[in-house]
Amino acid sequence: MSQVTEERLRVRPTVSIGLAIWLGELLLVLGVQAAAGVPYDEWGDSAGNLFLGAGLSLVVSAVLLGITVTLLGWWRPALYERHRSRHRWMLIFPILVAVAAAMNLAGTDWGAYSGAFLGASLVLCLVGFTEEIVDRGLLLVGLRARLAEGWVWFLTSALFGLSHLINIALGADAGGTVLQVLFAFATGTVFYILRRVTGSLWWAMLLHALWDFSVFATGVGTAGDLAALANVLETTAAFGGVACVAIVIRGARERVAPGAGADPTGADDPPTR
Structure with missing residues (x-):
């Protein structure tokens, strides 16, 4: 079985490290966005507001997260499953989310976009990297050092949803944000399913970026x-994923230990059950 050496996996994964990274990134994003001084409901007013209000924090976060993963030596376990799920039909849920994103883009009023605003909007695609590498990457690796896979799914999805509460501090409507937390939990479950079935976090990053940009x-x-x-299609797919997620959790052998790695080729997949 392909393994990452002790030298490359420099720091032993622990739950506390995973949680510290999740909280640290949350506070970083909140701090940068608050310092920019652009209220949440004014991000869409101009390209400058959008970049300062949302884009800048994503750029800073992406750079610092890249450094963090490198220092920890966690790139491989953060990005790849050791044994991906054999239940390929579960891809129906992320596929439906991708179709919903395409429908959003088809229904977008592109004539309302300026070149500068489009450029600032594209920076938002970094959210696919930053939020996935934190929630279903580093946090997931930390949780897998101690917890059963069911808890790994639940906590990564729940904390992903709860991270959206910082929008209230930036001026977002509280009621709408609470609903956003619920839907983020369900959509995060679809991203988790995509990781488990494909064996790679990259696809979840791409789908996450596409969906958020389309919205x-x-x-x-x-x-x-x-x-x-x-929106109806995405909601159906997201909560359908929650209803069926136990299928890709059952039989998962993803416990992370020092020196343990992941085979991105899927060569150490378990036998079909």
Whole structure:
């Protein structure tokens, strides 16, 4: 079985390290966004507001997270499963989310975009890397050092959802944010399923970036009817994923230990059950 050596996995994964990274990144994003001084409900007013309000924190976070993963030596366990799930049909849930994102983009009022605003919007795609490498990457690795896989799924998805509460401190509506937390938990479950089935976090990063960008895009100008249908489809897929997630959790052998690695080729997949 392919393994990462003790030298490359420099720091032993622990639950406390995973939680510290999750909290540290949350406070970093909150601090940078608060320092920018752009209220949450004004991010979409201009390209400058969007970059300072959201984009800048993503750039800073992406750089610091890259350094953190390198210092820990956790790139491989953070990005790859050791034994991916054999239940390929579970990909229906992330596929439906991708279709919903495409519907959002098809229903977007692209005429309302300026070049500068589009450029600032594309920076938001970094959220796919930052939030996934924290929640279903580093946090997941830390939790897998001690907890059963069911708890790993639940806590990574729950903390991903709860991280959206910082939007209230930035001026977002409290009621709407609480609903956002619930939907983020369900959508995060779809990203977890995608990691388990493909064996790689990269696909979850791409889908996360695509979905978030598509949702923001529909808020520019006047969105078409497809955007409303996309929300229904994504919600169905997300909560369907929650209902079925036990299928990809059952039989998972992903406990992370010092020196343990992940085979991105899937060569050490377990026999089909």
